Amino acid sequence: MHPYRTHHCGELKKADVNERVRLSGWVHSVRDHGGVIFIDLRDHYGITQIVIDPRQPFYRDIEHWRVESVLCFTGTVTARSPETVNPRLATGEIEVSADEMRVLAEAEPIPFQIAREDDCSEFMRLEHRYLDLRRHSLHRNIVLRSQIITEMRKVLTERGFCEYQTPILTSSSPEGARDYLVPSRLHPGSFYALPQAPQQFKQLLMVGGFDKYFQVAPCFRDEDARADRSPGEFYQLDMEMSFVTQDELFEAVEDVMVQVFRKYGCRKMTEVPFPRLPYREAMDKYGTDKPDLRNPLEMRDVTEIFRDSGFNAFANTVAQGGTVRTIAVKGCAGRPRKFFDDMIGYAQSVGAKGLAYIAWVDGREKSPIAKFLSREELDRLKAAGEVDDGDVMFFVADAEKDALRIGGRVRDELGRRLELIDETIYRFCWVVDFPMYELNEDTGEVEFSHNPFSMPQGGMKDLEEKDPLDVLAYQYDIVCNGVELSSGAVRNHDPELMYRAFEIAGYDRGEVDRRFPALQRAFHYGAPPHAGIAPGIDRIVMLCAGAKNIREVIAFPMNQRAQDLMMSAPNAVSEQQLRELHIRIRRPSAGSHNAQS
Numbered sequence: 314m315h316p317y318r319t320h321h322c323g324e325l326k327k328a329d330v331n332e333r334v335r336l337s338g339w340v341h342s343v344r345d346h347g348g349v350i351f352i353d354l355r356d357h358y359g360i361t362q363i364v365i366d367p368r369q370p371f372y373r374d375i376e377h378w379r380v381e382s383v384l385c386f387t388g389t390v391t392a393r394s395p396e397t398v399n400p401r402l403a404t405g406e407i408e409v410s411a412d413e414m415r416v417l418a419e420a421e422p423i424p425f426q427i428a429r430e431d432d433c434s435e436f437m438r439l440e441h442r443y444l445d446l447r448r449h450s451l452h453r454n455i456v457l458r459s460q461i462i463t464e465m466r467k468v469l470t471e472r473g474f475c476e477y478q479t480p481i482l483t484s485s486s487p488e489g490a491r492d493y494l495v496p497s498r499l500h501p502g503s504f505y506a507l508p509q510a511p512q513q514f515k516q517l518l519m520v521g522g523f524d525k526y527f528q529v530a531p532c533f534r535d536e537d538a539r540a541d542r543s544p545g546e547f548y549q550l551d552m553e554m555s556f557v558t559q560d561e562l563f564e565a566v567e568d569v570m571v572q573v574f575r576k577y578g579c580r581k582m583t584e585v586p587f588p589r590l591p592y593r594e595a596m597d598k599y600g601t602d603k604p605d606l607r608n609p610l611e612m613r614d615v616t617e618i619f620r621d622s623g624f625n626a627f628a629n630t631v632a633q634g635g636t637v638r639t640i641a642v643k644g645c646a647g648r649p650r651k652f653f654d655d656m657i658g659y660a661q662s663v664g665a666k667g668l669a670y671i672a673w674v675d676g677r678e679k680s681p682i683a684k685f686l687s688r689e690e691l692d693r694l695k696a697a698g699e700v701d702d703g704d705v706m707f708f709v710a711d712a713e714k715d716a717l718r719i720g721g722r723v724r725d726e727l728g729r730r731l732e733l734i735d736e737t738i739y740r741f742c743w744v745v746d747f748p749m750y751e752l753n754e755d756t757g758e759v760e761f762s763h764n765p766f767s768m769p770q771g772g773m774k775d776l777e778e779k780d781p782l783d784v785l786a787y788q789y790d791i792v793c794n795g796v797e798l799s800s801g802a803v804r805n806h807d808p809e810l811m812y813r814a815f816e817i818a819g820y821d822r823g824e825v826d827r828r829f830p831a832l833q834r835a836f837h838y839g840a841p842p843h844a845g846i847a848p849g850i851d852r853i854v855m856l857c858a859g860a861k862n863i864r865e866v867i868a869f870p871m872n873q874r875a876q877d878l879m880m881s882a883p884n885a886v887s888e889q890q891l892r893e894l895h896i897r898i899r900r901p902s903a904g905s906h907n908a909q910s
Contacts, residue, residue, distance in 0.1 A: 323359020479514035491535035507533035553845035600721020605795030608728035641698035801846025
């Protein structure tokens, strides 16, 4: 017999009754039922109930061993009586009557409960992550993560993709976030950077003649945490394809999403092909480029109705170049006054000056602003919102950018408060046709709005003849339930076209060559048309698991301050290490937040 186990703790069934077995695992719980002791023994696979008779010689030893101690039991499988069958356990029809016990590891008192999914502080959970990982919900999520990554690899391999690895130590480049820098011992004063993404390497693989690349790639960005973004590092399913159109790349990505979400997701999902939503339409309707399409509410533009209206607050906003957006809500007019007051408070909390509304009740307009509007204007608003008796229209007036942002947040909040969001489905879409450039509000200069390596729609002709702010790019995002899973693009593989694209954003040829030397040189030796994307694995697993926080699907996450509480990272290093790297620490002065090195 194996020294530790003949079976795992989720394996034994009624067919195994009378078999002699050995199991090892953690003590999940202990129950004393009038002398007979019942232990739930847990391992990676499940739980088996162990029964210990008072006549066993090790019976008295049980009281010395705490929960989470690791024990090994040998005994005989017996059937549970019908009234004691536990349908919630895979092993619920049997138990093991133990006649031998070995202690493999004794546990000290644990800082929080595991069997009860104890609701302790996140600080405690992260400090003792190895214990937290034993909890069923988190353990299940990490296993799910492994299964999803395996499925991704399977789908892409079957589609002819090959997995290649790219460097972790590379050069610093402007990818949009701060780099993590690694000092070089052999080259004093010079630094490597951890890759924010394998962007240039995967493009160079295409130049190198490889056709379909993917990689489960670690990426490193020195940025703040959010509920759907881990600080420091994250993983993405990095992909690139040569000689393909945007449509062909979409088809490959949709195949991965369908296979993963149908197999491991907990809801229905959008049928393929996923709908495509131009960026401008997404902003106009939803106030965001990552819309949650489960929410049926949409924004509409009613600026012209208020242009010459008697409601001066809105008319003045329009006169100053602003806009008025409305969100019509069906059947909302009967809500108590507090609902409307709370929505006004919410709008103000996200930057609105206020939130106007009109409710149609018993054929009349009920609103603080209705008295300032003519009958014609009220009728035009009713027609624009396609509302009937019992409906409400909410209004936001501001500069266009702010009105869209605030309107989008109000739309989301209305969806939540009115329970309009269908929690039983994954709603996917592609957001396409992003603008190539945008105006920097602080400097007034034109800059890239998305990915500088993207192919402009219309090629050199549009770059030469169009207002830069009107140039669209072959850039796209894939979005699910309001979560951006990835950005991607058809790449600009023409060196002259790239020089011109960067010139418009204020980079001369010399600077392009200095910043992207390998990519720019490579493109002069024959680069194929290629396109890529990199869906975020952490976010995909979070959606499939139904988790609210990305730290619930990462085995060893950092906290919101980019600290690993378990490993005490980041930490100080010795003077000897600093001398070897030719680094001297300059402590922050009073009032400063960052040390310099």
